[in-house]
Amino acid sequence: MPVTVGAHHLTLFTHDMDRFIRFYGEIFDAETKFDLSEPGPGGGTLRHSLIDVGGGFALHPFQMPEPTGYEDGSMQMGKRGHIDHLALKVDDEERLQEVRRRLVKAGASDGTITDFGAVRLVTFKDPDGMEGEVARWTDSKRVLGFKERKQELWLD
Secondary structure (H helix, E strand, O other): OOOOOOOOEEEEEOOOHHHHHHHHHHHHOOEEEEEEEEEOOOOOEEEEEEEEEEOOEEEEEEEOOOOOOOOOOOOOOOOOOOOOOEEEEOOOHHHHHHHHHHHHHOOOOOOOEEEOEOEEEEEEEOOOOOEEEEEEEOOOOOEOOOOOOEEEOOOO
């Protein structure tokens, strides 16, 4: 049994903290626990927030006084940097469908659900271009490979 109990937070960079907070708040009902501005390294003002996305996990975005070069995400797997993507968990199909609807309405996803057997997910692009997924475990013990996966298109 691991001594850890899961992930606490993920730190990333953004160009626009207000837009970032608004997106995660509107789509995921995420709660901003803090939003601080303080002196940055080398001068200027550094802004950072802790955004609770549920289950004890938070996003910790930073808006630096000067761009770091890491603010823009990518949708191309393998070219996203050290951390490839973020996956948020929902407990059931009803919540997956609700988040799917919100993402499509916000223009952040085409709504396609990918079914890997043991996991069902919908992908999205956040305001900075980072790929994310919303995933749920199913009752299936079988994991489907990329060639076997099923896709359910958004029909509304």
